[in-house]
Amino acid sequence: MLDAHPAPLVQVEDLKMYFPIYTGVLRTQTGNVKAVDGVSFQITAGQTLGLVGESGCGKSTVGRAMLRLYEPTAGRVLIDGEDVAKMAPEALRRKRPSMQMVFQDPQASLNPRMTLAGIVSEPMDEHTDWSREKKTERVYELMDQVGLNRRFVNRYPHEFSGGQRQRIGIARALALNPRFIVCDEPIAALDVSIQAQVVNLLEDLQEKLGLTYLFISHDLSMVRHLAQKVAVMYLGRIAELSPSRDLYARPLHPYAEALLSAVNEPDPVLAARRNRIILTGDVPSPANPPKGCNFCTRCPKVMDICRSVKPELAEVEPGRLVACHLYTTQADAGSAGATEAKERNQQGVSQ
Amino acid sequence: MTDTDLGIAPPESQLRAVWAQFRKHKGAMIGLIILVLLVIFSIFGPMVWNPEKLSVAEALKLKNKPPALAYPMGTDQLGRDVMQRMMYAGRVSLAVGFVAMVIAIVLGTTIGIIAGYFKRLDGWLMRLTDLFLALPLIPLLLVMVMLFRDRMAGVLGPEGGAFVLIVFAIGVTSWMHAARIVRGEVLALKEREYVLASRAIGATSRRVILRHILPNVISPVMVAATLGVAEAIITESVLSFLGLGFPPDFPTWGRILFEGLEYITLYPERVIFPGLAISLTVLSVNLIGDGLRDALDPRIRGR
Secondary structure (H helix, E strand, O other): OOOOOOOEEEEEEEEEEEEEEEEOOOOEEEEEEEEEEEEEEEEEOOOEEEEEOOOOOOHHHHHHHHOOOOOOOEEEEEEOOEEHHHOOHHHHHHHHHHEEEEOOOOOOOOOOOOOHHHHHHHHHHHHOOOOHHHHHHHHHHHHHHHOOOHHHHHOOHHHOOHHHHHHHHHHHHHOOOOOEEEEEOOOOOOOHHHHHHHHHHHHHHHHHHOOEEEEEOOOHHHHHHHOOEEEEEEOOEEEEEEEHHHHHHOOOOHHHHHHHOOOOOOOHHHHHHOOOOOOOOOOOOOOOOOOOOOOOOOOOOOOOHHHOOOOOOEEEEOOEEEOOHHHHOHHHHHHHHHHOOOOHHHHHHHO | OHHHHHOOOOOHHHHHHHHHHHHHOHHHHHHHHHHHHHHHHHHOHHHHOOOOOOOHHHHHHOOOOOOOOOOOOOEOOOOOEHHHHHHHHHHHHHHHHHHHHHHHHHHHHHHHHHHHHOHHHHHHHHHHHHHHHHOOHHHHHHHHHHHHHHHHHHHHHHHHHHHHHHHHHHHHOOOHHHHHHHHHHHHHHOOOHHHHHHHHHOOOHHHHHHHHHHHHOHHHHHHHHHHHHHHHHHHHHHHHHOOOOOOOOOOOHHHHHHHHHOOOOOOOHHHHHHHHHHHHHHHHHHHHHHHHHHHHOHHHHOO
16 A cells, blocks of 8 residues: 555546437437546556446446447546547557456357357457467467366357356457456356356466456455455446555445445354444436435435535545545544544434 | 367368258258259259140140149140249249349348448438338339330340349348348347457457357348248249239249139149249248258257
């Protein structure tokens, strides 16, 4: 945590991704679904940023917009100093090898009509003019790296288990030696024993190849294990961005707190004492978010200011960025921050 | 790398796997055998079965004979041997059926894929498809044939001109269903993650379509294609019946069928034989399409 700051490999500034809503007979645009609404973060080379949040909060959209699979509405995405969000198509195509993606559903992310060899060598077909032998060689090398038996090379995706399929997906992402990989819930579709294998594989690869990950997940314990920094998203905005150790020890944003209180505790004694914060109500529609803080409709510590002013992400403690009026408004800053860890329920009621 | 030879087998092996699976499909093999027999009947039949030419007077004495050893399918109202006519007719009918189907499928698949994949063109292309669907088919064909028949006949001769014209006319008026089915399929396919993955790799639209979209729309295309053959053969006979297809003395299965229709109460075999030929063609093509679809799908092939 205390190391000097090396230049970040990935830098996202105020990324916005709006999907227009068309209604009526004339299909006029009547609004936007603000899937991602001003997200900024940085990822240091060789590190992992975890991106957590509930379903529909825009995690995957961030990942996809960063790789220009969607056209971002606004904002900059600097990867290795180049702004991916505004690149011309041909330049973007040449940039693609350095940024890759591992998808959520390994079943859907592999073409059922291609063999493993075909799938893994597709990036090489696109970006290199290697001979067949050289591609084959590289396919074998990648299969060794992700732990797939070389004999599987002519098999089709349906002949593999979920974990093996995810390994194929990882091998494909690695084919062109990327520096940055977006892992879009790579373990969500796998069962628990396989999850651990895949996560360990991702870790090993990071160590060996110096990869940088954006690890999107809703599995909080996996993120804790893997990520150095964690961003908690709610309704298209980052609620808290903290080093993972600090976040898990003492979440600052009320939403992060509620989210982390849902993590299962293996020790039954501790589990009995743990305070689950149960949020009431539903997530507001991203097409029509609240005027103030996005979380104000469900926040147990809501204040008047929350309903009218959107809090900005600000550094409230060294290295910890929080978007919450509890910490930025002068009056509450000292007391709330210090006491909230223990007295969360009372505070929730008293507001 | 001692075990490299275990590696990526040459591409023939995939074709061989498809063929192996195809051969396991009983229906498909039956269909293939029927189709091959029909083709042999039409192409090589006239070389073997060649009844002597008769004068008009002789022929008239032999008119309306029932099937017998000398005339396995009987003779028609002009004393012509029906079997010989069936053989010549088979050449034309099969050719029209398959060529028109290929035109319709290529056109339909292309338009369907473009409409489904490129959102900007979707509206325009689908309205065009609706336009074609809304056109009354027979009058349109009649107008096309009327306008172009003489010009085509001048270039390619009466039969060749009629063939090209009919095939083209049937092709451009029967691609719409294929286009609609394919478009629907493409709309679903292009949201699949492997297409996204391919785009993340930096593949161009052309490559994505050829590598991921096209192979995965094969099965609905197969179904549309097999139905298309039957439809084309029937449409050709309708046109010929209306006097706008091939010249009147030029035999096609559809034409023999319609000529026999007049005599159906007296000589039902006149209708049964061409009807049987058309039905068998359709059946065999359907079976082959079925087997091909299964053989091309690796998920089924593995079993």
